[in-house]
């Protein structure tokens with residue numbers, strides 16, 4: 001069937017049960033709250049059966065993106081790790097009302113090959129109490145422009161310095177925010193594979209034939 005989209009991934013039952021979830025962390029800061037939050041998301045994903053990889057962009061050499069030099073530095077290593085993902089979490093600090101430039105650089109080194117048809121979850125972390133909604137909306141548009149399936153459930157963490165202790169644990173583990181963060185990890189696993197029904201099967205099901 002002509003799908004109109006370039007992607008067509010074949011999936012086995014084992015893949016469905018054990019998806020690979022990759023997180024990209026947009027903060028390069030030591031002690032990043034975004035990274036702490038992503039660790040909680042990935043722990044929940046692991047508990048739900050996933051294998052995980054948290055890409056710390058500090059460990060990769062990624063010069064400011066130049067479309068004339070798309071294989072610069074560690075671009076290939078980055079693409080290989082994102083390409084290995086069944087589902088992707090984009091995590092970013094809020095910088096001046098938007099997402100952070102290291103994340104944009106990493107995404108620009110990637111493209112449809114790494115994102116199209118994959119499930120993407122979003123997480124934003126801000127210093128102010130509630131300045132993350134615009135950032136999440138902007139990231140959603142970016143992921144959609146790459147033809148990703150973006151989870152409706154997303155996580156915004158405000159006043160980040162009050163939310164985590166120095167070990168990265170939630171100061172209030174039973175708070176709604178901690179629960180929502182863990183839920184993002186379990187949901188990215190539940191929806192890691194959006195498998196379309198074949199057109200013919202759909203027609204048969206609607207008609208009620210055999």
Ligand SMILES: Cc1cc2nc3c(=O)[nH]c(=O)nc-3n(C[C@H](O)[C@H](O)[C@H](O)COP(=O)(O)O)c2cc1C
Pocket residue numbers: 027028029031032033034035092093094095096097098125126127128129131160161
């Ligand atoms: C350049 C810059 C811009 C920022 N802009 C905002 C902002 O617009 N709104 C806000 O609430 N916090 C803002 N912050 C605070 C960060 O969102 C906050 O410190 C966040 O925890 C950083 O994420 P990280 O801990 O993962 O590095 C800004 C911080 C920096 C460094």
